[in-house]
Amino acid sequence: MILVIISGLIAFSLVLQGAEQTVVPDVRGKELADALVVLQERELYPKLQLRFSTDPSLKGKVIDQRPSAGTVVKAGKRITLMVSKGSVVDKVEDFRGKKLEEVRAHLQSLFASQKPLLRIKEPVTYVFHPSPPGTVLEQKPEPGTELTGLTDLVLVVSRGPTVEKKKAPDLIGRSFQEALNLLVEEQLPFVFQLQGKTPGKKPGSIVEQTPKAGEEFEPGTPLLLTMIELTEIPKDFRFGMFDYTLPLYPVAVDLKVEAVSPGGEHTVLFSLKHPGGRIAFPYLQPENTTLVLSVFDREVIRHPVRGQGN
Known part of the structure; x- marks a missing residue:
């Protein structure tokens, strides 16, 4: 008789315990209203958290839950639901007039x-x-x-706006440094090339140019200059050509070339608006100097000055 009573109490206790427990349903991907109905059927209560999501179509839907689906909990427990507020941006902004x-x-x-x-x-x-x-x-x-x-x-x-054509300056007979200074002053892109020692022509001077002096050309067109190679180089200096091809830019960029000494001292050699493409110029710099080309103050390339013709 006692065993029957004990067995009955155990069974009754299990029935009560079963009534207090429930399994957490999976409500991820459901609209919030639908998810609340499902929780209510299991005698569970929601705790809402709102957050942005990367998918605009998830706005108003449950994107995560705690505890996870399948967890056994007591009836009346709060289930945390993470509900999407949509994406940070759900519509295209007006970018007209902005840079x-x-x-x-x-x-x-x-x-x-x-x-x-x-x-x-x-x-x-x-x-x-x-x-x-x-x-x-x-x-x-x-x-x-x-x-x-x-x-x-x-x-x-x-x-x-469209701009007027430019006229090429007369650079024939000038030293390469004079020509370079004039081109930078007038913000004209350039490409220098070397010609070997030539009788009757002064080393370091400009002997050919395209377009010719006085000819009109489109803005952004580089002037092609031919100079006689230097033959007398000061001690501990090096003569050479810096030659690099940039991407072509739709709008001229701020270009700068600096000389960096072995001790780290920076000297600006020149700066100008540049359309991109090839840039080539001669230099006469102390050995172990580094030439640095930058666009919008961002370093693009370094050129070490180490030996004749480098």
């Missing part, structure tokens, strides 16, 4: 912590326009377009 580099930086910052939903389609289209160079003129998709996934942003950007 291209500003748009690039803005998008990079916006999607620094999640997958991007908007990216600039390359190459960007550039057109001549009265607006300052680099200004966004047109965009597709239009401002206000909803983002439902990774989208290409097509931009039309101002190249700046």
